Amino acid sequence: MLRLKGNPEEKNFLREVIQRSGQNLLECLQCGKCSGSCPITSDTVPGPRRLIAMILSGMKQQSLNDPTWWYCVSCGSCASRCPVEINMYQVATTLCEMAEETGIKPSEPAIHLFEEVFLKSVRKNGRVQELKAVMEFNLRSFTPFKDAVKGAKLIVKGAIKPKDMVARAKSDPEILRIFERVERMRHGE
Numbered sequence: 685m686l687r688l689k690g691n692p693e694e695k696n697f698l699r700e701v702i703q704r705s706g707q708n709l710l711e712c713l714q715c716g717k718c719s720g721s722c723p724i725t726s727d728t729v730p731g732p733r734r735l736i737a738m739i740l741s742g743m744k745q746q747s748l749n750d751p752t753w754w755y756c757v758s759c760g761s762c763a764s765r766c767p768v769e770i771n772m773y774q775v776a777t778t779l780c781e782m783a784e785e786t787g788i789k790p791s792e793p794a795i796h797l798f799e800e801v802f803l804k805s806v807r808k809n810g811r812v813q814e815l816k817a818v819m820e821f822n823l824r825s826f827t828p829f830k831d832a833v834k835g836a837k838l839i840v841k842g843a844i845k846p847k848d849m850v851a852r853a854k855s856d857p858e859i860l861r862i863f864e865r866v867e868r869m870r871h872g873e
């Protein structure tokens with residue numbers, strides 16, 4: 685799918701996304717295999733195929749405001765099924781950086797808080813302790829009872845265990861090394 689029409693700003697946007705992400709979006713066939721396997725694509729989240737179509741069309745504002753890349757969980761399903769090996773995670777990371785550079789706020793306001801709580805739990809315990817993480821997130825986002833009914837049902841079914849609240853998992857040295865490496869990369873070391 686080759687889209688090189690459009691005004692200079694639109695073409696620059698497409699060129700910048702391709703250069704920064706290292707993904708040649710011009711090769712996209714719009715086959716939809718990526719969105720078909722993407723766990724976040726829904727009625728409200730357009731998904732990778734439609735996001736790529738917007739980028740190819742030079743729709744900068746719409747692309748930077750699209751919820752797809754905020755919700756991307758880097759699972760790699762899209763890349764593993766894509767016939768031209770486009771890795772959407774790299775595109776999502778690029779759009780995230782570009783949105784932050786232009787001062788665009790996340791479509792999901794609490795997403796940075798979620799990221800912080802999630803990573804803190806992984807760093808401390810070597811994995812996510814779901815119950816603790818959800819409770820901390822809900823408390824800090826001022827919605828303490830948001831998942832109360834759902835949580836009670838999961839406890840009754842045994843899907844989550846209250847004893848996890850007091851269980852102390854061990855930090856994993858390898859995971860701590862990954863965090864340290866990311867910190868060093870952030871500081872340009």
Ligand code: SF4
Binds near residue numbers: 713719736769770
């Ligand atoms: S699977 Fe690849 S080629 Fe197909 S729409 Fe997605 S990114 Fe484009």
Ligand code: SF4
Binds near residue numbers: 723759
């Ligand atoms: S890496 Fe992101 S865009 Fe690709 S399938 Fe996973 S969640 Fe969807």
